[in-house]
Amino acid sequence: MSSAKQRYGRPEAGLRLRLHTIIFEADTRAGRAFDLALLVAILVSVSVVIMDSVERIAARYGDLLEALEWFFTLLFTVEYAARLWCVRQPARYARSFFGIVDLLAFLPSYLVLLFPHAVAFQGIRVLRLLRVFRILKLGAYITEYRALGRALRGSARKILIFLSVVLMAVLLLGTTMYVVEGPEHGYTSIPTAVYWAIVTMTTVGYGDLTPHTDLGKLIASVMMLLGWGILAVPTGIVTAEMTARRFNRPPTTRTCHECLSEGHESDARFCKDCGASLPAYTHD
Template structure:
């Protein structure tokens, strides 16, 4: 029959020897000849299955490829040819290296299409893949947070809706205009309280109390009280509306908030009740120590400053470089302080009384501060000092560049993630029919996760099937063709 003549030739037993089979694959316009002896090394892969499906009929063949030419024994695939050139290396070298410029997530999808296990991907390429996965997880988390902020779930009770509204009002300045106003007010109160704290130490602005002690001016004290009242109200509202109270309490920034508020109330308690339990002098010393703790409130600025948050993260990622910096300085301080002490002993008016005392001189010299309270007087001592500050400059300069790179990389990454999250939301709105209600229940379940009832506002959004589709927002499997790009 005509249909039977189009199938590949087989031997007398009804099949060819797989090792002797030669096939041609056309991937995105790139043709390559492959041999059975190479492909059968990994029989679970798609290319190895092509050899075994030749005698299985067209249904089996077209389940593995997009098109087939029986005359040429050529299989057609509408896939990325650049990725295929990398994946084909497994049959010749036993491992796969991802070319520079290929999206790691796209490459992972290509490996899944060709049924090649990820364990064959080289370790250096797995690092890029894990970094890209973390980025997509972060984008998905940001998108989900924004989706959660778009509205309220009608199935929730009045208290839950009120709690979410207060949480967005206090924690998410971008959610609404009142939230932005509250964020600006909080920022201004932090600045005002910091300025008042500094101005309260100016002698001209202080007054003398009945016991002859200089205390803060009552006006500054009243401003301080108003600021503490705002900080207290802000903390209490955020604690009440927090969805996870334990995580809120142990959060680092919230601990800073407590340390910024607590000294005021403790000093107030000691002032009114402490005098009867201890001497007045001890009470005043305790109050003064607690008032100094007010400097902790300046760290509250990190809540409203992306730059400070980025700096904190960069320092966390730079512990190794900071450790090297401290190690270099510690070695230099010990060596040059010992040399300075030894060389200065011959001078009758030496300022280097001991090696531990010389540590201070070595620190201010290597960091190029040079207060001048301790300085060498001999020629060898001056030569040692010149060498120490030159070595200090080099020791400080070496680890600085990686720290700066960590800061710039994280800052740029945050900007890219924010842009990607907004882009994904715009595509969701675009595919929702310009905001028209009518999203199907299945689409909403894909968006919100199985087993969860979608809120009323989510009916206006559909899942985006864009080039930057986030798999974490849907259980559906998506593969890109070679005609699609990855942003």
């Protein structure tokens, strides 16, 4: 959910508030059950789309797959309508990232019905997998997701400097290989030799270019050994940043009435994003 002020708005009482709590929060038994059921529906619906693309399976189970596809299309349509109904500012939710993802969960099926030959619309249905990220707000995933985002932002400068060093090393070693091996062994230019250096240092090893001289093989061996360490450095940088920013308090899916930002602490009285008073923490 976005942390912008006055985002979608949460109803204050009645059936809309109860439905909002079930759909948008996961600290209650009903909310967890809804999210888990939705997760299963998303994964099964994507599996249906994938199986429908296999000609042998589609020829044998085409009617069943089509029936399942329309079942999930109607299910996601009803769920989207419920999400719009239980927020006070449905237009803002519809324009949000997850609002667009929710719309794409069922809109392609209707477009295929209107335009039967538009095969591209069928592939768009795989975007339903994006909705899995909504379900991953359960429990500690809220904190871990935000911690990862902060760690990536905090370590961006270090990673950029590290990548610049790797780029210089690849350029120098690639140029060296161009001089050592030469065009007669396939290293026809410096860009070609740099391409080989990147493939070797990342331990991909396509095999389209290989060193033939003893010195070239020695350089290649050094680059392969360097590649192992180089691949581990960005991981270490991000991990160190995450450790430094680690959260100690358990996360919740407690939601602000005004801006719908999530992850507030269980004893918080005011929203950390917009400053509005928070409702009482409800959980089972």
